[in-house]
Amino acid sequence: xxxDLSVRGMxxxxxxxxxxxxxIFRVWRETALSYGFEEFDGPVIxxxxxxxxxxGEEIVKQLYNFTDKGGRELxxxxxxxxxxxxxxxxxxxxxxxxxxxxxxxxCMRYExxxxxxxxxxxxxxxxIIGEDEGIADVEVISVAVDSLCRLGLxxxxxxxxxxxxxxxxxxxxxxxxxxxxxxxxxxxxxNAAKVNSETTSSALEELGLYRAQNEAVRKYLSLKSAxxxxxxEVTNSGKEALLNVFSLLEAAEINEFCAFDPxxxxxxxxxxxxxxxxxxxxxxxxxICGGGRYNNLLKEFSGVDIPxxxxxxxxxxxxxxxxxxxxxxxxxxxxxxxxxxVTDNELDLTLKIARSLRNRGRRVEYNYKxxxxxxxxxxxxxxxxxxVLILGAxxxxxxxxxxxxxxxxxxxxxxxxSFFE
Amino acid sequence: xxxDLSVRGMxxxxxxxxxxxxxIFRVWRETALSYGFEEFDGPVIxxxxxxxxxxGEEIVKQLYNFTDKGGRELxxxxxxxxxxxxxxxxxxxxxxxxxxxxxxxxCMRYExxxxxxxxxxxxxxxxIIGEDEGIADVEVISVAVDSLCRLGLxxxxxxxxxxxxxxxxxxxxxxxxxxxxxxxxxxxxxNAAKVNSETTSSALEELGLYRAQNEAVRKYLSLKSAxxxxxxEVTNSGKEALLNVFSLLEAAEINEFCAFDPxxxxxxxxxxxxxxxxxxxxxxxxxICGGGRYNNLLKEFSGVDIPxxxxxxxxxxxxxxxxxxxxxxxxxxxxxxxxxxVTDNELDLTLKIARSLRNRGRRVEYNYKxxxxxxxxxxxxxxxxxxVLILGAxxxxxxxxxxxxxxxxxxxxxxxxSFFE
Numbered sequence: 001x002x003x004d005l006s007v008r009g010m011x012x013x014x015x016x017x018x019x020x021x022x023x024i025f026r027v028w029r030e031t032a033l034s035y036g037f038e039e040f041d042g043p044v045i046x047x048x049x050x051x052x053x054x055x056g057e058e059i060v061k062q063l064y065n066f067t068d069k070g071g072r073e074l075x076x077x078x079x080x081x082x083x084x085x086x087x088x089x090x091x092x093x094x095x096x097x098x099x100x101x102x103x104x105x106x107c108m109r110y111e112x113x114x115x116x117x118x119x120x121x122x123x124x125x126x127x128i129i130g131e132d133e134g135i136a137d138v139e140v141i142s143v144a145v146d147s148l149c150r151l152g153l154x155x156x157x158x159x160x161x162x163x164x165x166x167x168x169x170x171x172x173x174x175x176x177x178x179x180x181x182x183x184x185x186x187x188x189x190x191n192a193a194k195v196n197s198e199t200t201s202s203a204l205e206e207l208g209l210y211r212a213q214n215e216a217v218r219k220y221l222s223l224k225s226a227x228x229x230x231x232x233e234v235t236n237s238g239k240e241a242l243l244n245v246f247s248l249l250e251a252a253e254i255n256e257f258c259a260f261d262p263x264x265x266x267x268x269x270x271x272x273x274x275x276x277x278x279x280x281x282x283x284x285x286x287x288i289c290g291g292g293r294y295n296n297l298l299k300e301f302s303g304v305d306i307p308x309x310x311x312x313x314x315x316x317x318x319x320x321x322x323x324x325x326x327x328x329x330x331x332x333x334x335x336x337x338x339x340x341x342v343t344d345n346e347l348d349l350t351l352k353i354a355r356s357l358r359n360r361g362r363r364v365e366y367n368y369k370x371x372x373x374x375x376x377x378x379x380x381x382x383x384x385x386x387x388v389l390i391l392g393a394x395x396x397x398x399x400x401x402x403x404x405x406x407x408x409x410x411x412x413x414x415x416x417x418s419f420f421e
Numbered sequence: 422x423x424x425d426l427s428v429r430g431m432x433x434x435x436x437x438x439x440x441x442x443x444x445i446f447r448v449w450r451e452t453a454l455s456y457g458f459e460e461f462d463g464p465v466i467x468x469x470x471x472x473x474x475x476x477g478e479e480i481v482k483q484l485y486n487f488t489d490k491g492g493r494e495l496x497x498x499x500x501x502x503x504x505x506x507x508x509x510x511x512x513x514x515x516x517x518x519x520x521x522x523x524x525x526x527x528c529m530r531y532e533x534x535x536x537x538x539x540x541x542x543x544x545x546x547x548x549i550i551g552e553d554e555g556i557a558d559v560e561v562i563s564v565a566v567d568s569l570c571r572l573g574l575x576x577x578x579x580x581x582x583x584x585x586x587x588x589x590x591x592x593x594x595x596x597x598x599x600x601x602x603x604x605x606x607x608x609x610x611x612n613a614a615k616v617n618s619e620t621t622s623s624a625l626e627e628l629g630l631y632r633a634q635n636e637a638v639r640k641y642l643s644l645k646s647a648x649x650x651x652x653x654e655v656t657n658s659g660k661e662a663l664l665n666v667f668s669l670l671e672a673a674e675i676n677e678f679c680a681f682d683p684x685x686x687x688x689x690x691x692x693x694x695x696x697x698x699x700x701x702x703x704x705x706x707x708x709i710c711g712g713g714r715y716n717n718l719l720k721e722f723s724g725v726d727i728p729x730x731x732x733x734x735x736x737x738x739x740x741x742x743x744x745x746x747x748x749x750x751x752x753x754x755x756x757x758x759x760x761x762x763v764t765d766n767e768l769d770l771t772l773k774i775a776r777s778l779r780n781r782g783r784r785v786e787y788n789y790k791x792x793x794x795x796x797x798x799x800x801x802x803x804x805x806x807x808x809v810l811i812l813g814a815x816x817x818x819x820x821x822x823x824x825x826x827x828x829x830x831x832x833x834x835x836x837x838x839s840f841f842e
Binding site for chain 1: 426427428429431432433434435436438439440443451452454455456457459460461462463464465466467468470471482485487488489490491493495497507508511512517519522527529531540541549552554556557559560563567570571669672673674675722754756768769772773775776779780782783784785786789790803804
């Protein structure tokens, strides 16, 4: 029997694939730790209600959900934020604020698999909970930027597009826009970066906007930089917060990675202040990362008002960009010692030396089956062992083995007892 | 609103819990790497058929399964072995043997949650594929033993109980046992360690065994050591293989962790040779680890005969044993520098120094909101920062900051430029 039993949209992480993934995880983890974040995780299985609370019935179409054998309506997590909210609500009275947490959860979404989008993925989540200062927004943006830089990307490769939901909503409400069209309006704004201005304009007309309102939206969309923003006629608290964020980004010297972008409004209802998305500068791809401030979300779970901000960064789009930029180091199995035995009389000593070196932190292999020495040497090269130990009766009788450095070819007789010291 | 949205049998891995889990993962990973194994993983979602192939319809009751929106019958993986078989079948013509793979998959089972058993868990898997030598069996046992030792356990804490399925089946078939009762017989044998000999005896009678057969089983069950095994009247290839394994375990100097145990037969159909289970010596608990040789399993997936052996070790029972033995180090957040600023005039410099030190691999925090210096110092102690940098206008005007070692209390003036070198 030979049938294809793999599931659409899922990946098999063979060692050379897992190695690339693990490198991303390591950089993500080290960067978040360097910022003083603590690692946590939640279960893959949550109640379906957890997602309904935040996103309504609409979300159910986009995730894996099912009823378990006990009749529970469950879902496989499509993202971590609802889990964070649920977990924080369990402990928020006991821990000092701000809570600085990060995680690299495995998530699943029932989406059409395509470039940059799979049904199983990993998503780096970095969140600061219990802090309403703009500096916290800057801190999470900084973690995202440094994580990408440590993977080899630079300001030439990606840009953090930043906006503020309070600025946008304040501006449009000051113009007398009907609140009921906010959702549709944000969709047009979000889309404006991808289409030409005529398309945007006619979409705005279809929405039933007056000519003056249409003009106001187009004027808003013409803002290209934090400088434009500063001189923009409108003033509200969102704009002040946004300008403060840009000034802090400059102080932290990450402003060259960042730009104001009026089209960034983030579709999700729960964002309240700073919002941002990271895109590759050249690719027509999905966002590498998205995040912002979600001050009202935790209240829905805990009943207590706790401000929060954070981001999610998936492994799929990022992995594709790293590959395109040639920033994926080749996979090499790395072994410190390969032990070659001349006959099976040396098998016992092979086992003893191997275990001793391994327990001293060295990576050690030997061939399980006795094969000719030449073939064992070939295998040592194939697994890229740094050194080979050759165990032969003559040397062993004098208490030594031959140690060969495979890079230099240099051979020496090494006392057996040195492997046990 | 404050409702409990957590799912039965699932864990929330808060930072102090994740820290303990992560320590286990790190030791598992380092040990397997030291043996030259390569890390891989598969998806959490597999086809339900993948598990039916191996375990029949019975398995469906014990796992989470569902039909997705595309009508696919899917399951959340309850273990990794079928995934390994599926993945190996994809690449087995391309890669040299033996394949030495390990993984730390997240798995889910629909079981009644209880001590040592949860619905979501992690399971260390170590497998050697394409090698039929007893030394490969010994190698995986050795990885399991060393992983536990590196977590602080010793031969006083756990024992590897070893047997060989070919020895058992060969013995009983030589006695003319009906093959159809093998399953029921193995269950009684497996249970014999937990009940008294009368219970075992009457269970054997119920099975319809003749008195002589019943005697033969009890004689088999009276074998207590590899020494007993050696002098046991029966000889077959399974016994020879088992004695060879014990002799290699002695050569590798891990025999003190191991014992022959006739009651270890492993319920699963697919085991063929060496089988083993690891138990805590004192606890009445589920096995820490189970494994063995499964030479026929891969044939079912790939059509090609590939011998294999390996084990699975879950995090739940192991975590409980480590806690009972006091082998869980306390969680401490670890920070290298906490930056204290006297006023917000020093915020820009705080951001610059923080980012520079972080990108040099140091863990750095500061307070987002400006609070009194005394409170900032208290926060530095609470996060157990090694050092505090105090940024005040006077020192900054001379190009320095005050650096205080929180362990010794010693203060010094450090040039600001040193943080950027």
